[in-house]
Amino acid sequence: MTDPKRAAGVPATAPATAIAAATAPAGSIYDLGYRHYNGKRNGRGYAMWSLFVESFRGVWGLGRPMTAKAAPFILAGLYALPAVVQLAFSSVFAQRIAAGDQLQLLNYHNYFADFYFLAFLFCVAQAPELVCRDQRYHVLPLYFTRAMGRMTYAVARLGSLALSLFILLAAPALALFVGDVLMQSDAFKAVGDELPKALPSIPATALVAAGLASLSLAISSFSPRRAYSAIGIVAYILLMEAIPAALYSIGQTGGGSWTDKLFVFTPVTSLIGATYWFFGQPLDPQDFAGSLTSGTYLVASIGSIVVATAVLVYRYRRVPA
Amino acid sequence: MALIEASGLTKHYGPVKALEKLDLAVEPGIIGLVGANGAGKSTLLKILLGLVAPTSGTASVLGMDSVRETRAIRQIVGYMPEHDCLPPDVGATEFVTHMARISGLPRSAARERTAEVLRHVGLYEERYRQIGGYSTGMKQRVKLAQALVHDPKLLLLDEPTNGLDPAGRDEMLDLIKRTGTEFGIAVVVASHLLGEIEQVCTYLLAIDSGRLLQAAPISHFTRRVPVLAVEVEEGADRLAAALVAKGARARQDGARVLVAIESDALYDVVRDAVADLAVPLVRIRQERGRLEDLFRDDAAAPGSAQ
Numbered sequence: 001m002t003d004p005k006r007a008a009g010v011p012a013t014a015p016a017t018a019i020a021a022a023t024a025p026a027g028s029i030y031d032l033g034y035r036h037y038n039g040k041r042n043g044r045g046y047a048m049w050s051l052f053v054e055s056f057r058g059v060w061g062l063g064r065p066m067t068a069k070a071a072p073f074i075l076a077g078l079y080a081l082p083a084v085v086q087l088a089f090s091s092v093f094a095q096r097i098a099a100g101d102q103l104q105l106l107n108y109h110n111y112f113a114d115f116y117f118l119a120f121l122f123c124v125a126q127a128p129e130l131v132c133r134d135q136r137y138h139v140l141p142l143y144f145t146r147a148m149g150r151m152t153y154a155v156a157r158l159g160s161l162a163l164s165l166f167i168l169l170a171a172p173a174l175a176l177f178v179g180d181v182l183m184q185s186d187a188f189k190a191v192g193d194e195l196p197k198a199l200p201s202i203p204a205t206a207l208v209a210a211g212l213a214s215l216s217l218a219i220s221s222f223s224p225r226r227a228y229s230a231i232g233i234v235a236y237i238l239l240m241e242a243i244p245a246a247l248y249s250i251g252q253t254g255g256g257s258w259t260d261k262l263f264v265f266t267p268v269t270s271l272i273g274a275t276y277w278f279f280g281q282p283l284d285p286q287d288f289a290g291s292l293t294s295g296t297y298l299v300a301s302i303g304s305i306v307v308a309t310a311v312l313v314y315r316y317r318r319v320p321a
Numbered sequence: 322m323a324l325i326e327a328s329g330l331t332k333h334y335g336p337v338k339a340l341e342k343l344d345l346a347v348e349p350g351i352i353g354l355v356g357a358n359g360a361g362k363s364t365l366l367k368i369l370l371g372l373v374a375p376t377s378g379t380a381s382v383l384g385m386d387s388v389r390e391t392r393a394i395r396q397i398v399g400y401m402p403e404h405d406c407l408p409p410d411v412g413a414t415e416f417v418t419h420m421a422r423i424s425g426l427p428r429s430a431a432r433e434r435t436a437e438v439l440r441h442v443g444l445y446e447e448r449y450r451q452i453g454g455y456s457t458g459m460k461q462r463v464k465l466a467q468a469l470v471h472d473p474k475l476l477l478l479d480e481p482t483n484g485l486d487p488a489g490r491d492e493m494l495d496l497i498k499r500t501g502t503e504f505g506i507a508v509v510v511a512s513h514l515l516g517e518i519e520q521v522c523t524y525l526l527a528i529d530s531g532r533l534l535q536a537a538p539i540s541h542f543t544r545r546v547p548v549l550a551v552e553v554e555e556g557a558d559r560l561a562a563a564l565v566a567k568g569a570r571a572r573q574d575g576a577r578v579l580v581a582i583e584s585d586a587l588y589d590v591v592r593d594a595v596a597d598l599a600v601p602l603v604r605i606r607q608e609r610g611r612l613e614d615l616f617r618d619d620a621a622a623p624g625s626a627q
Contacts, residue, residue, distance in 0.1 A: 037472035042425040050422035
């Protein structure tokens with residue numbers, strides 16, 4: 001039988017030669033033929049770990065172009081900058097402390113309260129990066145048709161963002177610790193003095209990281225577009241900070257007292273308030289209106305983490321693949 | 322053991338009946354799954370993968386139930402979705418390696434398999450470039466590579482030739498054929514283009530509106546006579562009459578004349594008839610087998626349909 005294409009007057013297209021060209025470089029030397037894989041196959045935990053590692057690299061732009069690294073590293077750098085400056089000048093401060101000066105230096109317990117907006121921007125920039133790409137470019141079916149469950153996917157993504165935030169938030173605490181130790185003349189004694197003050201940073205930082213990560217990721221997961229997700233995070237946080245504050249001031253003038261309870265719904269204020277609980281510090285009345293205690297804010301923050309994580313998992317149960 | 326089995330498989334999306342009481346039993350090979358858009362091809366693939374739960378009925382892959390043994394099935398199945406599924410800002414090597422690891426391959430094995438599979442699908446130097454800059458043909462190759470990287474026993478390909486030019490389409494079909502024959506991997510190819518699928522498949526499943534139309538080895542279908550479509554600006558009726566007069570099975574179809582190609586001599590007959598009648602010729606092309614042909618008993622026999 002003749003080639004139907006040529007017979008039908010269709011110009012002979014290049015398929016035959018193209019295939020030859022495509023396979024030729026592999027040629028007789030390199031082409032070992034198709035080999036089946038009989039090696040080890042790991043299970044779900046390994047898949048989750050692989051996604052976790054990939055997510056973590058994605059948050060920081062590792063293995064990606066410089067443009068992808070810019071936002072996370074600049075924000076993390078800015079967040080740590082005040083602490084690093086204090087570390088750099090610790091010898092100068094040490095002389096002045098020795099001379100008897102009272103210096104108002106940076107503290108562990110209110111560092112996040114002063115610079116939280118940088119960590120917040122980090123979430124706005126990087127949380128959509130983690131979850132929007134896969135929805136926008138329809139990569140999810142590839143994950144969900146592998147041995148990766150939907151919940152596994154959500155948890156791996158969340159874990160990597162939380163760890164990234166933890167590193168970002170913990171870096172200045174570490175710098176403060178080193179700086180404070182260097183300011184003392186007796187380093188060993190200084191470690192003993194400083195450590196109890198610094199240690200609450202670890203649980204406080206973990207809580208803030210989990211709180212910001214779960215909230216921003218849950219909101220991001222609802223849109224495949226980065227811009228919408230980012231706007232969604234900003235809008236949610238601004239509104240949930242502003243509305244209780246507005247209702248509280250209305251309540252104050254109206255004589256109502258219960259309106260300060262609404263502050264448990266504030267996402268960032270609650271987290272800041274909760275960090276004070278770990279340090280055993282009183283809430284600064286300038287920053288915290290109303291009569292809520294740091295313990296209440298801690299409960300509110302944990303509640304927010306639970307709800308946001310549940311929303312995230314729920315979203316990934318429903319997201320079409 | 323049957324590759325794919327289904328009994329009474331039904332899937333309704335609200336009022337939409339995507340699949341309706343489908344019964345199947347298919348042996349390993351290269352299986353073509355043909356149907357018009359919306360016939361239920363993708364739904365069937367998604368049920369086999371456990372992405373979608375059937376409304377009623379059961380389906381199984383290599384004896385494993387699609388609902389209860391989803392994870393075991395996914396270990397041995399590679400899936401190439403119909404739509405784009407590649408992030409643009411990573412290289413093919415990085416992406417396929419990542420997918421291999423998600424499939425459970427250890428790091429070094431993932432790298433090795435990726436290099437091997439990308440070579441098999443025909444991606445060389447460009448595999449380190451970002452996928453966003455790839456042509457559609459290259460993207461389709463990456464999609465196939467990620468489905469192959471964990472060495473599945475069954476490949477499910479949903480419209481693998483979507484958006485490819487004729488050359489790219491033939492290369493993709495050749496790749497599918499090699500995968501099915503040389504690699505010894507069973508393949509299910511879903512497509513709405515019967516003409517493509519019949520080039521590579523050993524077995525054909527035709528579904529329409531969620532129902533099984535035909536299920537038979539390809540040899541059952543290839544007895545069809547190929548059809549030549551002669552498109553003219555005017556005088557299609559005269560040309561058809563002239564061809565019939567010369568003993569060809571021909572039929573007018575609007576501005577075209579469809580001729581059954583029963584022997585090579587027919588090309589000359591057509592050429593002479595066109596020249597004799599001096600009808601303005603637009604083009605002559607081999608008709609790709611069309612799905613409608615399956616719906617008629619006298620498949621692709623235009624002469625008899627006159």
